[in-house]
Amino acid sequence: MKKILTTVLSLAVAAGLAGCSGSSTSAATSTAGSETNESSETATASVDGKIGVILVGDENEGYTAAHMEGISNAAKALGIADDQIIWKYNIGETQDCKDAAIDLVDSGATLVISNSYGHQSFMQEAASEYPDVTFISMTGDTAADSGLANFKNAFNQTYQSRYVSGVVAGMKLKELVDNGTVTKEALPDAFVGDDIKIGYVGAFPYAEVVSGYSAFYLGVKSIVPNVHMIVEYTNSWADQTKESETANSLISKGCVIISQHADTTGAPSAIQAALEGGKTVYSVGYNVSMLAVAKDAALTSASNDWSVYYKYAFQKFLDGQAMDIMTDWSEGYDTGAVCVTDLGDSCAEGTAEKVAEVEAAIKDGSLNVFDCSTFTVGGAALTDADGVDTTFDGEANLFPIKDGVFYESDVKNGFRSAPYFSFRIDGIEESGAE
């Protein structure tokens, strides 16, 4: 029953899968048509090799659906024929991934891509056995340290769109405070001291998640300074029931806005039900627009346009230079690689203008998401001497803070693409981590 429900709900989402087709960003889908014409003329005579794609899910799962869309759009834009791409669906984060990779190489693939973090170590194994084939582990973090020339990582600067989605949430929260809906008298549960509670459904206490929720929190805080965020973990990347339960737990604690780093529609559906039941609570989703399952509760979703990266990688592949794909690639609003989805009807007035303003500020560099003057860790502001420990030996080894700004996924300065912001900043409490 649960499975059927999940499928139905995710189909509903897939139907509404608009990705980044919002007004704010130039969407790959809308421009794909014109680019096809250009590139079909300029495209080099087709390269012999094939592109193999290893996916953790299929079109029914939001995260994978976003990757499939990115790959298809990129291929279309570059005039890559359908039969030049071999798809492997529902490949678990197990030996199955290596089996699939070897099988793809056997079938003539010279570029193999996997979309889930857990695929990484198996991809690395395959990369070490087939040095002539390029392997890309999306969202991975070990390529630079692996010493393998044919093993690559890439990750969008999703923290930017998380921040913008936080701004959308902050605008809503401000509206609710200004019109007297959220006050200590009316909603005593929604306050810790003077701070308003917001919630976050997290997958695992992993750096990617920490970076994302911190950015979201800072986005909200930039509009409403007195917020307190509760992060609860589901300990799964995609679990409809668990995400729904976690959202309900956050609602019962009084959270007024709930965002998520989890792949299903569990949380938005639960929030929509609570809103219909008379609670004051709104949802900010991830990957895909949640309006299909939460038409009143969904404000927006932080999202990615993966086609930006895939176009870059496929162009290298067509040029016969797949080996030269950057070991670590990361782009954000600059190139349209991240975005927020269409704003829901419940968004506060002026949200679209504010979003455009913040996006422009991120693009021109005048706004930094992790500006150390906007948050504290353990009561003190971070300094340039503070670093993060990505080797887990208890000592900081990465020092990405320069002139009071923490630079996330800073590949241009030699840092890795996978997020590494793992400070626990003040105003956020975590619970439910295993």
Place this chain on the structure above:
Amino acid sequence: MKKNQFEKPHDSIKEPLVHIIKREDVPAWEAWGIRIVAVVLGMMVCALFIQGITDLNPFKVFGSMFNGALGSSSRIWQTLKDMALLLCISLGLAPSFKMRFWNVGAEGQILIGGLVSAALMIRFGNSMPSGILLMIMAGVSILAGAIWGLIPAYFKSRYNTNETLFTLMMNYVALQLVEFFVDIWDKKQSHSVGVINSSTKGGWMPYLFKQQFFLMVLIVAVLTIGMYFYLKQSKQGYEIAVVGESENTARYAGINVAKVIRRTVAISAGICGFAGFLEVSSVSHTISSLTAGGRGFTAIIVAWLGKFNPFAMTLISALLTFMSRGANQIASDFNFNKHASSILTGIILFFILGSEFFINYKLVFRKHGKEAA
């Protein structure tokens, strides 16, 4: 009640349209003939299904299935690997089931065997000679699996608890233990241990003739022959058969039933634990809650369909593996959803399982006109 039966005159009893009669002594060639016919019929229904929901040529789809399972040397090795793992677990289950001890806890026994193997690899992988480490891993995983099976077996022989529920619940305990240790070993909190000893290859089963799975397939082949003789020729195998037929008979014959149950389950679960070791050391080099991957349940089908004959079980596991790998290939080649490929596997399995009915029973139809006369 009795009176009623006699009140009714015999000739008023209506003979049903179909009688089901138990068949005795079906010759082996006929039984296998029926099974082959079932597979062919199943494939015909699959063809109808494919034609019905897609415009694809069923022969092309079957061709892709064949290609996926046996299309290249690496695919053949993948198929052999899956088959060997499945067979190894089935070999473990066979003695239990033959004794009518419903061990549905293979999943847990595999996981616990895999878990201790992974623990040893992590702890000693870089400090101990690989050969010695492998021996220790194999031994400890057998022991761990055996303990996992002995717990329900002890309660069964001592308090007559229900072993089906008990072994099933032990699966969940093992699963949670694995999840627990995955979180301890994974420092990044991403819920994945990753490949263990990737650089040093400590605790990895060596490649023979440049083949990752050669040694594993060889070990399972030896185990298959060993299990055949153990069940067919040894005294212990005979005791298992007697206890399975009737515990009272066994007791009357002077067999210590409790002891036989414990010993057999320990062997059975130990082999499943060993399968966990093979999975970790030879195949995946990691541990996760997906390490057993449902094979512990599929192996039950293999053991039963193979009638606990290791050679028949080899054929069955080959067929099942062939179909599942083939189904994956279909999904990739024709953009089938994986559920569609599972339907194909399901149809064929349904026919094979259904064919057992026609091997064990025969249908006798009412002869027309006889009653009227």
